[in-house]
Amino acid sequence: MNTFKLLSAEFGKLAANKAILFSVIAALLVPVVYGGILLSATWGPYDNLSNLPVAVVNNDKGAFNGDQAINVGDDLVANMKDGKDLGWKFVNSTDAMKGLLKNDYYMAIIIPEDFSQRVTTVLDPNPKKLELEYIQNEGLNFLASKVTETATQRMREKLADTITQKYVTNMFASLGEVSEGFGKAADGSSQLANGTSQLHKGTNELLTSVTSKQPDITKLANGTKELKNGTGLLLNKLNEKSGDINKLADGSQQLHEGTVSLKDGSSQILAGLQKAEQGSEELKNGVAERLVPGSRKVADGTGRLKDGSAKLAAGAQRLVAGLEEYKKANPTVNVGPYYQQIIDGAKEISSGLDNLSTKSVALNEGAVSVADGIAYKIAPGTVALNDGLNQLVTGQTKLDQGAGKLEAGAAQIADGNAKVDKGWNELITGVTKLDSGAGQISDGNAKVDEGWKKLSQGATKLNDGAGKINAGSEKLSTGLKSGAEKTGGLNTEKDNVNMFASPVQLKSKSVNEYEHYRDSTAPYVLTLGLFVGILIMSLFIDFKRPSFVSSFNWFAVKFLKLASLAIVQAILLLIVVLFVLKVNVSNPGGLIVFAIVASVAFSAIVLFLAAFGGNVGRFIALGLVIMQLSITGANLPIEMLPENLRNLSEFMPFTYSIAGFKSVITLNDFGAALSNMGILLTFLMVFALLAFVVFNFKKDRVYEQNREVTA
Numbered sequence: 001m002n003t004f005k006l007l008s009a010e011f012g013k014l015a016a017n018k019a020i021l022f023s024v025i026a027a028l029l030v031p032v033v034y035g036g037i038l039l040s041a042t043w044g045p046y047d048n049l050s051n052l053p054v055a056v057v058n059n060d061k062g063a064f065n066g067d068q069a070i071n072v073g074d075d076l077v078a079n080m081k082d083g084k085d086l087g088w089k090f091v092n093s094t095d096a097m098k099g100l101l102k103n104d105y106y107m108a109i110i111i112p113e114d115f116s117q118r119v120t121t122v123l124d125p126n127p128k129k130l131e132l133e134y135i136q137n138e139g140l141n142f143l144a145s146k147v148t149e150t151a152t153q154r155m156r157e158k159l160a161d162t163i164t165q166k167y168v169t170n171m172f173a174s175l176g177e178v179s180e181g182f183g184k185a186a187d188g189s190s191q192l193a194n195g196t197s198q199l200h201k202g203t204n205e206l207l208t209s210v211t212s213k214q215p216d217i218t219k220l221a222n223g224t225k226e227l228k229n230g231t232g233l234l235l236n237k238l239n240e241k242s243g244d245i246n247k248l249a250d251g252s253q254q255l256h257e258g259t260v261s262l263k264d265g266s267s268q269i270l271a272g273l274q275k276a277e278q279g280s281e282e283l284k285n286g287v288a289e290r291l292v293p294g295s296r297k298v299a300d301g302t303g304r305l306k307d308g309s310a311k312l313a314a315g316a317q318r319l320v321a322g323l324e325e326y327k328k329a330n331p332t333v334n335v336g337p338y339y340q341q342i343i344d345g346a347k348e349i350s351s352g353l354d355n356l357s358t359k360s361v362a363l364n365e366g367a368v369s370v371a372d373g374i375a376y377k378i379a380p381g382t383v384a385l386n387d388g389l390n391q392l393v394t395g396q397t398k399l400d401q402g403a404g405k406l407e408a409g410a411a412q413i414a415d416g417n418a419k420v421d422k423g424w425n426e427l428i429t430g431v432t433k434l435d436s437g438a439g440q441i442s443d444g445n446a447k448v449d450e451g452w453k454k455l456s457q458g459a460t461k462l463n464d465g466a467g468k469i470n471a472g473s474e475k476l477s478t479g480l481k482s483g484a485e486k487t488g489g490l491n492t493e494k495d496n497v498n499m500f501a502s503p504v505q506l507k508s509k510s511v512n513e514y515e516h517y518r519d520s521t522a523p524y525v526l527t528l529g530l531f532v533g534i535l536i537m538s539l540f541i542d543f544k545r546p547s548f549v550s551s552f553n554w555f556a557v558k559f560l561k562l563a564s565l566a567i568v569q570a571i572l573l574l575i576v577v578l579f580v581l582k583v584n585v586s587n588p589g590g591l592i593v594f595a596i597v598a599s600v601a602f603s604a605i606v607l608f609l610a611a612f613g614g615n616v617g618r619f620i621a622l623g624l625v626i627m628q629l630s631i632t633g634a635n636l637p638i639e640m641l642p643e644n645l646r647n648l649s650e651f652m653p654f655t656y657s658i659a660g661f662k663s664v665i666t667l668n669d670f671g672a673a674l675s676n677m678g679i680l681l682t683f684l685m686v687f688a689l690l691a692f693v694v695f696n697f698k699k700d701r702v703y704e705q706n707r708e709v710t711a
Contacts, residue, residue, distance in 0.1 A: 031529030031573045054086045054148060055096035055108040063116040072119055072130070073111040076159055085151045100137055107148045108135045132156065196469045203463040210459045214452060221442075221449035228442035231435040238428045249414075249421035256414040259407035266400040273396050277389040284382040292379055295371035302364035309357040316350035522583060523661030524634040526573065527654055528625070530599045531606075533569045535621050538562065538610040555695035558611070559688060562603045570599035586668035594664055597677050598657045601684040605653060608691040628654040653683050 060073025080088045089105065096108040110133040118128040134152050323343045518525075541558060549557075574595055577583045585591050609617035630636070631645045632654035638646055649655045660676035663669040 031526075031533040031569050049085060049151065050087050052087050052106050052148060053089050053099075053104060055099050055105045056080060056088050056090045057093050057096045057108065057110045058090070059093065059113045060111045060115040061113050061117075063114075063120050065120050070116050070119060072116045072159070076111065076155075080155075085155070086148060100135060103137065103139075106137055107152070109152065110134070130159075132159070199469070200463065200467050203459065207456075207459040207463045210452070210456050214456055217445075217449050217452045221445040224438070224442040224445040228435070228438040231431065231438040235428070235431045235435045238424070238431055242424060242428060245421050245424045249417040252410070252414040252417040256407070256410040259403065259410040263400070263403040263407045266396065266403040270393070270396045270400045273389060273393045277386070277393050280382065280386040280389045284379075284386045287374065287379045287382045292371070292375045295367070295374045299364065299367040299371040302360060302367040306357065306360040306364045309353055309360045313350060313353035313357045316346060316353050320346045320350050518581075519584060519666055522577070522665050523658040526577070526595065526661050527598065527634075527657040528629075529573060530566070530570060530595070530657075531602045531625060531654075534562065534566050534599065534602050534606045535618060535625075537565050537569075538606050538618060541610065551696045552692070555692045558695075559604070559607055559691065562607050563600045566599040566603040567596055570595045583665070585665050587664040587670055587673075590664035590670045590673050591661070594660045594673050594677055597684075598660065598680055601653065601657075601680040601687075604684045604687040604691065608687045608694065611691055611694045625654075628652045631655075633658050653680060656680055656683075 056077065058073045058077050060071060062069060062071035062073070064070070077090060081090075086107075089099075091099070093110065096105070096110070099105040100108055112131060112133065114128075115130060115132075118130045121127045132152075134149075136148065320343065323346060327343075541562060574592055578585065578588060578591075606618075606621055609621045611617070613620060628634075631641060631649045632638070632652050633649075634654070638649050638655065641649065656676040656679045660673045660680070663671075663673040663676065
């Protein structure tokens with residue numbers, strides 16, 4: 001069985017079941033009834049403002065502006081009673097507060113006690129603004145609170161115009177006195193002009209006197225500046241040489257200390273040389289008198305020692321030989337144990353004497369050499385040494401005397417240079433003070449020069465100002481006379497007062513304006529009616545597939561059935577909107593096309609949700625409707641939403657449905673309608689494809705369940 005036969009059978013079953021048929025018809029009429037009520041041309045949010053109860057409390061005690069009594073609070077209450085802006089209820093403060101607490105009033109306006117008194121402070125140094133207190137009960141209705149707030153603002157503007165009108169009236173009434181005052185001021189300004197003329201002559205003489213002395217003051221300032229430069233240069237030179245003077249003083253002091261050390265050393269050397277001279281004299285005498293004869297005696301003694309030791313050695317040798325011969329000649333004689341010791345001892349003595357004899361020869365030769373050296377070398381040397389020391393002592397004595405004179409001269413130099421250093425430092429101190437004083441004089445004269453120039457400039461400005469004052473006072477006199485004449489002829493009629501009180505009148509124009517309030521809500525009402533109607537109709541669609549029908553045919557039948565009903569409900573709703581309610585539509589043809597496309601797109605969304613989850617899916621669809629009420633441009637422009645909600649609105653179908661309906665109803669922009677229509681067609685295709693997937697999935701599950709039952 002093909003798709004169209006199945007679709008025909010579906011509608012046949014619908015026609016045969018009267019209960020379901022009437023239910024579907026009722027569902028088709030849901031958008032019609034919904035739109036018919038909300039799109040009625042006889043209702044708007046500002047049509048019945050007089051029904052909103054607002055409490056008004058007038059506590060104003062009034063005031064006096066001069067001799068005139070004023071009571072702005074009573075005037076304001078009178079204007080409220082004449083108008084129908086809101087449902088005014090004139091009560092006292094207690095009743096107003098009780099009414100707010102009981103939610104009897106949407107707002108309370110309180111006129112304070114000093115309301116009129118503040119009007120009289122307009123010309124005071126610290127004027128007080130009028131304070132009109134209002135308390136809103138936003139909990140009753142937020143939109144109503146905004147409406148009452150707007151009405152209060154309009155009332156504030158009217159009140160401001162009234163107060164300004166009173167002030168201008170009083171001001172015009174006093175212009176006569178102002179004109180008379182201008183006349184008196186003109187007379188006074190004439191006298192002022194005469195005085196300023198004399199002032200200008202005096203300032204001119206002052207300017208001549210001051211400017212004539214300016215070159216002398218400048219010369220004085222330049223001269224003291226050159227003096228300061230000279231003292232600065234002198235101070236720099238003195239400071240540069242101060243180090244050298246200090247070094248000279250220190251060096252001369254060190255020279256003096258060195259000469260003192262030289263004198264002390266010279267004296268010590270002289271004393272040592274004198275002692276050396278005495279020693280050398282004694283050495284010379286000792287060598288000549290004792291050392292030379294003694295050395296000869298030593299030489300002679302060593303000669304005799306040499307001869308005696310030779311003889312003793314020969315005698316010892318003969319003793320040893322005799323003892324040995326005696327022993328050999330008398331072998332039978334018992335000589336005892338000591339005889340051999342005697343022989344051995346004699347041998348050792350003989351050996352020692354031989355050694356002594358040998359050594360005494362060398363000793364004798366040395367003693368002879370010493371005696372010759374002393375006699376022929378040391379004795380003449382001591383004489384020469386003594387003569388040299390005598391000459392050295394004589395020279396050192398002269399050197400010591402010279403060192404004493406050098407030390408005395410160095411001391412005088414050191415004292416002189418110390419005085420030079422001290423004097424140089426005192427000179428630097430004096431020049432420093434001189435330089436500082438010259439600097440102060442230079443700075444003072446520079447300031448005098450600068451001040452004189454400023455005085456000259458000030459005198460010039462004073463002279464110019466006096467001239468301007470003179471000219472201005474003459475103009476003032478002329479202007480005051482003219483002002484007295486003009487203020488005396490000012491027009492102070494009622495129209496002029498009204499012009500001053502409220503000089504600006506707003507002139508407004510609108511484009512794409514709404515003929516009725518319903519025109520602003522029509523896009524939202526049409527969108528919501530079409531979606532809710534399709535959601536209700538989905539309750540009467542059976543999604544159980546017979547075993548002999550393919551999943552694609554079954555999906556096509558259900559989609560075409562729901563889409564057909566969606567088109568029917570769109571047409572019915574359009575008939576009511578265009579021909580019954582006669583809503584002003586800028587593009588009726590575009591409205592028809594867009595409404596059909598939007599209705600069919602909604603049918604695809606509802607078909608997917610209902611097929612996927614049944615009543616749960618329908619509940620999700622209802623939640624989707626509720627979520628879209630505030631973020632798709634129905635109440636607030638999308639541009640006024642927070643960023644996260646603006647981003648979310650881009651994925652909501654109501655966003656494009658409401659925007660498209662606006663384009664064809666009030667904006668006459670079919671291009672924008674086509675753009676939004678394209679997006680809705682995208683929603684249609686995406687959700688139709690998702691619905692087909694669901695139908696195909698459910699087909700497989702039904703097939704598996706049938707196999708289990710057959711088995």
